[in-house]
Amino acid sequence: MEQAKEELLDWQGHGCSVMELSHRSKAFIEVAEQAEADLRDLLSIPEQYRVLFTHGGGRGQFSAVPMNLSKESASADYLVSGSWSSAALTEARKYLQVNQVAEATIVDGVKRMPDRGDWQCDPKAAYFHYCPNETVDGIAIEQIPDTGDVPLVADMSSTILSSPLDISRFGLIYAGAQKNIGPSGLSVVIVKDELLGQARKQTPSIFDYQLQASQGSMFNTPATFAWYLAGLVFKWLKAQGGVEEMQRRNADKSSLLYGCIDSSDFYLNAIHRDYRSKMNVPFQLHNPELDKAFLQQAEEAGLTALAGHRSVGGMRASIYNAMPVAGVQALVEFMQDFERKMG
Ligand SMILES: *Cc1c(COP(=O)(O)O)cnc(C)c1O
Numbered sequence: 021m022e023q024a025k026e027e028l029l030d031w032q033g034h035g036c037s038v039m040e041l042s043h044r045s046k047a048f049i050e051v052a053e054q055a056e057a058d059l060r061d062l063l064s065i066p067e068q069y070r071v072l073f074t075h076g077g078g079r080g081q082f083s084a085v086p087m088n089l090s091k092e093s094a095s096a097d098y099l100v101s102g103s104w105s106s107a108a109l110t111e112a113r114k115y116l117q118v119n120q121v122a123e124a125t126i127v128d129g130v131k132r133m134p135d136r137g138d139w140q141c142d143p144k145a146a147y148f149h150y151c152p153n154e155t156v157d158g159i160a161i162e163q164i165p166d167t168g169d170v171p172l173v174a175d176m177s178s179t180i181l182s183s184p185l186d187i188s189r190f191g192l193i194y195a196g197a198q199k200n201i202g203p204s205g206l207s208v209v210i211v212k213d214e215l216l217g218q219a220r221k222q223t224p225s226i227f228d229y230q231l232q233a234s235q236g237s238m239f240n241t242p243a244t245f246a247w248y249l250a251g252l253v254f255k256w257l258k259a260q261g262g263v264e265e266m267q268r269r270n271a272d273k274s275s276l277l278y279g280c281i282d283s284s285d286f287y288l289n290a291i292h293r294d295y296r297s298k299m300n301v302p303f304q305l306h307n308p309e310l311d312k313a314f315l316q317q318a319e320e321a322g323l324t325a326l327a328g329h330r331s332v333g334g335m336r337a338s339i340y341n342a343m344p345v346a347g348v349q350a351l352v353e354f355m356q357d358f359e360r361k362m363g
Contacts, residue, residue: 023252039245043238048248052236055251062254062263063180065187065210070233072209073247075226078177078196081207082108084227085173085192086115088219090146097121097145097170101133101161101295102154103331108175112149119145124159124295132292133161147171147191153179155199156329158302158336159295164189171215178299180208181257182341183267191215197246199299200340202253206246257341266341273339273348274298280352286359304334310362311335321354 031038034047041048056071065071076084085108090096095117098109101124112118122139124131141148148167153160155178164186165172171191180195187193192211198204209229216230225231231239257266278296281287281303288304289296305311314335318326328334339348 024249037245038248041244043241043244048244049236051248051251052238052242052244055247055254058251058254058258059208062257063185063187063210068213069187070209070211070213070216070229072211072229072232073237073242073250074207074209074232075205075243077198077204077207078104078175078194079107079111080227081175081194081209082111083115084209084223084229085147085149085194086112087223087227088229089171089173089192089215090116090218090220092116092220094146095119095142095144097142097148097167099133099139099148099150099161099165100124101151101159102157103329104154104156104175104177105149105151108149108151116146121148124157126290127292130290130292131157131159132295133159136165141167141170143168143170145170147173149173149175151175153182153297153299155300155338156302156332156336158289158291158297158300160297160299161295171212177207178338178340179297181263181266182270182299184263197250199338200342202250203246205243206250208250269345270298270339270341272345273343274301276345276348276352277301277337277339280355284355284359284363286363287355299340300336300338302328302332302334302336308334313362314358317358318351318354321350323351323354326351 028037059071096112097119099121100106100109109118119142121141122134124133148170150165152174172189173192174190176193177196178199181200187210192215194207194209197206211229216233219228219230226240281289286306288306305314315327326335326337328336337351
């Protein structure tokens with residue numbers, strides 16, 4: 021953001037802002053291509069994958085995926101680990117048959133996914149969709165499901181670039197930009213070549229992967245300024261040491277916070293240890309009557325945006341790549357202070 025501010029009015033001596041450049045200008049195409057090259061570097065994206073910079077956010081892909089990867093008569097597998105994968109399933113029902121493979125369940129008071137042996141997979145599914153990090157629920161599925169010949173599709177909106185990833189295991193990955201990439205209004209799709217060219221004929225052109233791939237994501241005007249900002253974030257990530265360094269920091273941050281929660285009788289996280297998210301840490305106070313005081317005093321201490329999602333309540337700390345370790349340390353100190361005072 022500092023760099024963007026610095027060059028907002030006069031980008032690289034052009035005498036204008038990036039947002040004033042035509043998306044078809046040589047200058048912007050260089051920005052766009054550099055961003056893609058840096059993302060490819062960061063995630064070691066193999067050559068046989070296209071990278072699209074598209075519109076419509078994460079939810080746009082809830083519809084684009086079935087329209088591009090299935091016929092109307094087909095069925096697709098959906099693994100439901102929380103509210104986003106559940107929303108993806110609901111949207112997909114408009115376009116094809118949906119088979120819910122498994123669902124997060126509460127066993128002995130802790131939430132977890134059923135064991136793989138208990139998933140009801142369909143070997144003929146058009147694709148298998150899951151969400152490796154459930155942003156609202158704080159549930160993560162770290163181990164990549166083995167789906168055999170069924171293309172694996174992942175909603176990585178809240179976890180992309182937080183750690184290294186074996187892209188070759190996936191048919192398609194998508195992510196709304198606003199959590200770990202950059203500003204809202206942009207989404208990134210990484211799709212294997214062999215899945216292109218199967219879109220249903222009524223698929224809106226702007227959502228047709230093949231068309232967008234053939235036009236360099238410029239079939240219509242892309243979100244140019246968001247794309248440029250995403251490019252700056254990719255450069256920043258590389259300068260920090262890439263996704264390996266992010267993985268280290270994210271592990272440090274999340275273990276600090278879970279450690280604080282687990283070592284107290286005042287706070288609680290009800291997700292099974294094997295499925296805890298490193299990006300979104302929901303927690304409750306054993307006495308929910310203190311929620312309001314917690315949030316208010318946190319705000320006064322400069323710790324903001326800690327209210328849980330409106331659908332679940334309680335607290336949630338979203339500790340994306342942009343959150344430094346010092347931010348989590350400050351939160352943990354505040355939590356320990358609050359417990360001493362109120363506990
Ligand atoms: C935020 C989020 C979305 C929704 O993204 P929009 O850009 O608002 O459509 C979808 N999936 C996951 C996992 C998210 O975290």
